[in-house]
Amino acid sequence: MKKYLGISFKLSLALLILCSLLFPLLIAAIGKAAPGGGDGETVKVNGKVVGYKNIGQQFSEDKYFQGRPSAVSYNAGGSGGSNKGASNPDYLQQVKDRIDTFLVHNPGVSHADIPADLVTASGSGLDPDISPASALVQVKRIAAIRHLPEEKLKSLVAENTEKHMLGFGPTTVNVLLLNIALDNLK
Template sequence: MKTNIIISLKLTLVLLIITAGLYPLLIAGAGKAAPGGGKGETLSVHGKVVGYERVGQKFTEDKYFWGRPSAVEYNAAGSAGSNKGPSNPDYLATVQARIDTFLVHNPGIAKEQIPADLVTASGSGLDPDISPEAARIQIARIARVRNLGADKLEALVNAHIEGPFLGMFGPSKVHVLKLNMALDELK
């Protein structure tokens, strides 16, 4: 009996050292070695941090490209989806309201032309990317508001398209904050 208790205490001490000491140090070290030193990759303009690489932002002004809607208002501390299915009346009303808002700000676009990623939230609620089609459908509005040529904006969108991971995993995408940063730099 005494032997079993001593073995149990030794095992408990070893596991305590591993799980409460070594493992947290290993994870903290991996975080420090990651891009951004464990604090996230920031995006800056003229030395001022304007956002994060992997967290979307809400853009509602007509002079900017709009990103994907968020069920959590882009709150990284509360990453989540809405958990409402496609037959839920509240969800359908929310999507319809997003469609109506988009159509008001983008006259001349038919409801059927709106890419789904502009009116549906991602699972995390933090998606910083939209599809190239979602960016292109907004060009007419931004060209009108900023008094820029649509061809210039088309070239800007094309320059910001990121291909699939390793050329084959996932869709092509456009990082909205990076695109809007470049948009502000246009003369």
């Protein structure tokens, strides 16, 4: 019995040091080596932080590209989905309302042309990216408001389209970076 208590104590102490000290230090070191030093990648315009690259923001003005809706009002402190299933009547009404709002602000776009990511929130509620199709469906509206050629905006979307590492995952457009590039157009 005494033999097993000694082994148990030593094993518990070793795991305590490994799990409570060494592992957190390793993760912190990896975070410090990541872009942004573990604090997230800030996006600056003229030296002023305007947002974070990996956290979605709301753009409500029609002169900007709009991102995915958020179930948490873009609150990074409380990320999460709505937890409503596709058969939930409240959820279905919310998506229908988002479609109707989008159609009002984007005349000439049909219901079938609206990509799903423009009317459904992501699991975190903070997705900063949309699909290229979601950006392109908004080009006509923005071109009319900003008096820019549609081809110039389509090129801007193409320039801001990102392929994921090693070719895995969907092709995306970061809405914040796209809108900054849009504001920088001459």
